[in-house]
Amino acid sequence: MATFPKIETERLFLNELKAQDIPDIVKYASNKNISEFTQNVPFPYSEKDAVFWINMAREGFKKGTNLIFAIRHKPENQFIGGIGLSIETKSNRAEIGYWIAEPFWNKGYITEASKAVIKYSFKVLKLQKVTSSHFNSNPASGRVMRKNGMKKEGELEKHILKNNVYHDLILYGLTKEQFHAKEA
Template sequence: MPIIDSERILLRPFTLKDAPRVVELAGDKRVAETTLTIPHPYYEHSAIDWINTHQERAEQNECLIFAIEEKNNHELIGAVTLRLDDAHRRGELAYWLGVPYWGRGYVSESIKVVIEFGFNELELNRIYATVMKKNLGSIKVLRKNGFRYEGTFPQHDYKWGTYEDVDCYGLLREDYQKLVQFEQGEGRI
């Protein structure tokens, strides 16, 4: 499992020592209500079970699950996952961030380095993410990182007694490369 360093964050493997912090952050109802898979309430045994799956899933090239760690104080602040589909050279991005860290650019920074890793190191052709239509903050982060809206799945997921519309956003390798060139001043989109 790789460790990815960025300006303000470190993406690293989770350890069992992280379980109480996962419960504290992901257990916040505001985090759970806009994610597709995080339950509420979130118990420590669930966090331990989840963390215990990470190594095997990485070894089977199924997915890479990174802890987002704030570099200045080494605190766990969230998670970012890249689920891999080798047959189709694509990855599905998923993430969550603790409420105290919302609006500070941490998810955007995490996504940026994960998509760079996905396209450059894993040689993926496409990275996509599904997000509840009501999760405007997440949609903003995806767009900021070059993802394009691809469509809506009406009433696609059932969460807490309600059917939720889910939007799909995607980014192709060729579009990512154009974005990088534009950011580096080497060309225009």
């Protein structure tokens, strides 16, 4: 891919992270509730963390290993979160991960963004499988996955250590055959 993809949904734009997003990224990601339910978002979250994330997104795009989108709310084009794919080219699959600012929780935005990214994964990237996972303490994320047709594939006990606490990780997956059967 030469240029970063843009995806539009009914209420959202999914596009490239920009340096001008840094103040909003820091404002929204520096929230203990965000950090508590994600594997990779630290607390407190600093400008340095936002710069690292944007640079990681750019490098991952160049290498074809990550596709990390800003989630922007229409019509203001306001940054409200992030969603991305960690791509494993050897096995033709990707893991989807996401976070959204707390003021936008429980409004269906992550379900909408995930649906669009999953569709992009199968129709444009031609992946074989999309996976995802969540802490057992975050059942809302599991609901997002199920709403998008993903099936629970397993549970890894005490699998992730974050803030000196071990978390169980719930695993989900969706194959291209399952995706296309759901679409038919």
